[in-house]
Amino acid sequence: MHHSASASSLGPGGLDLSQAFFKPIQNTASPSSTKRHTKVSVIGVGNVGMAIAQTILTQDLADELALIDAKADKLRGEMLDLQHAAAFLPRTKIVASVDYAVTVGSDLCIVTAGARQNPGESRLNLLQRNVALFSHIIPPLAKYSPDSILLIVSNPVDVLTYVSWKMSGFPSNRVIGSGTNLDSSRFRFLIADHLDVNAQDVQAYIVGEHGDSSVALWSTISIGGVPVLSFLEKQQIAYEKETLENIHKAVVESAYEVISLKGYTSWAIGYSVANLARSLLRDQRKIHPVSVLAKGFYGIDGGDVFLSLPTQLGRGGVLGVTNIHLTDEEMERLRESAKTILEVQSQLGM
Ligand SMILES: NC(=O)C1=CN([C@@H]2O[C@H](COP(=O)(O)OP(=O)(O)OC[C@H]3O[C@@H](n4cnc5c(N)ncnc54)[C@H](O)[C@@H]3O)[C@@H](O)[C@H]2O)C=CC1
Numbered sequence: 315m316h317h318s319a320s321a322s323s324l325g326p327g328g329l330d331l332s333q334a335f336f337k338p339i340q341n342t343a344s345p346s347s348t349k350r351h352t353k354v355s356v357i358g359v360g361n362v363g364m365a366i367a368q369t370i371l372t373q374d375l376a377d378e379l380a381l382i383d384a385k386a387d388k389l390r391g392e393m394l395d396l397q398h399a400a401a402f403l404p405r406t407k408i409v410a411s412v413d414y415a416v417t418v419g420s421d422l423c424i425v426t427a428g429a430r431q432n433p434g435e436s437r438l439n440l441l442q443r444n445v446a447l448f449s450h451i452i453p454p455l456a457k458y459s460p461d462s463i464l465l466i467v468s469n470p471v472d473v474l475t476y477v478s479w480k481m482s483g484f485p486s487n488r489v490i491g492s493g494t495n496l497d498s499s500r501f502r503f504l505i506a507d508h509l510d511v512n513a514q515d516v517q518a519y520i521v522g523e524h525g526d527s528s529v530a531l532w533s534t535i536s537i538g539g540v541p542v543l544s545f546l547e548k549q550q551i552a553y554e555k556e557t558l559e560n561i562h563k564a565v566v567e568s569a570y571e572v573i574s575l576k577g578y579t580s581w582a583i584g585y586s587v588a589n590l591a592r593s594l595l596r597d598q599r600k601i602h603p604v605s606v607l608a609k610g611f612y613g614i615d616g617g618d619v620f621l622s623l624p625t626q627l628g629r630g631g632v633l634g635v636t637n638i639h640l641t642d643e644e645m646e647r648l649r650e651s652a653k654t655i656l657e658v659q660s661q662l663g664m
């Protein structure tokens with residue numbers, strides 16, 4: 315059963331009233347020849363899926379938004395609640411169904427369905443539960459939208475991005491995990507807060523696993539174009555390595571803290587994923603730390619592993635991976651992070 319509301323079906327006896335209100339202008343070009351129709355599907359309408367959906371709507375990123383969940387009532391409720399905001403939002407057709415046919419022809423499929431962490435639980439612990447769900451989610455998405463980009467958000471996101479790549483049969487440039495785009499925002503927030511500057515002026519990357527083994531690239535931090543560590547060194551301003559480690563520790567602890575306080579995280583991941591959706595759908599060619607097939611980059615060669623690297627995103631998905639100069643310690647930590655993910659992945663036998 316598909317749910318959607320259409321004004322044209324509201325006339326007496328199902329009469330199409332649109333013709334009565336508007337006299338069509340003849341000989342105009344068909345809409346398809348003037349503007350591309352952009353369709354986004356969001357799988358899972360829990361805290362995360364809905365934060366993403368509402369950010370995509372407010373930022374006018376899609377012409378059509380399809381929602382999928384296993385719980386039919388919750389799904390219809392969420393669809394209606396969003397549709398009722400139509401008078402305050404850019405025009406977007408919103409549809410919802412438990413049947414994947416509703417996602418047909420999507421440009422971007424965002425997967426947020428699945429179990430989330432209990433307070434204190436690690437992301438990696440969710441693996442078995444969520445892999446089982448993905449076998450019901452990824453094949454139908456690939457079937458109905460064979461040319462789409464898959465953007466995975468459910469945890470553990472790096473391993474589930476690998477699983478989605480395998481299950482979909484898509485080329486790796488069209489399978490992306492939201493990865494450390496969120497961790498990097500938390501990192502930039504903490505640095506900006508520490509120095510009382512705007513987080514948008516802070517460039518700084520967290521790479522590797524979206525989780526406990528993530529890696530802070532201290533050498534990449536710059537503020538308004540000034541590379542911070544080399545600036546401090548040139549000015550002979552002393553800084554404690556421990557201060558840096560504590561900021562990274564705070565990034566890793568961020569999700570645990572929010573989950574222990576409110577039960578889940580939602581707003582920051584909503585903005586993070588909408589930010590990725592914009593770069594992909596609008597061909598922004600922006601660089602984001604996201605989870606991609608990392609084999610062959612930065613000396614990672616132990617197997618097919620997805621983890622976050624600074625990646626250029628555009629309409630074709632992954633356009634390339636930035637070649638940042640890493641210190642020996644950063645390289646070593648990144649390879650350790652890859653090893654952590656591969657060890658978990660090896661339990662899957664796929
Ligand atoms: N990558 C990241 O940075 C982040 C990832 N997450 C992850 O996102 C996921 C979702 O988190 P929440 O939205 O808070 O959880 P939630 O429990 O609020 O929502 C999960 C939704 O998935 C649906 N679902 C379950 N099985 C399904 C299936 N087979 N098909 C379709 N829908 C199904 C449920 O009905 C529910 O509506 C979790 O795995 C969480 O760890 C959360 C925050 C950030």
Ligand SMILES: CC(=O)C(=O)O
Nearest residue numbers: 437469496569579583
């Ligand atoms: C839950 C999660 O992965 C996050 O907020 O980082």
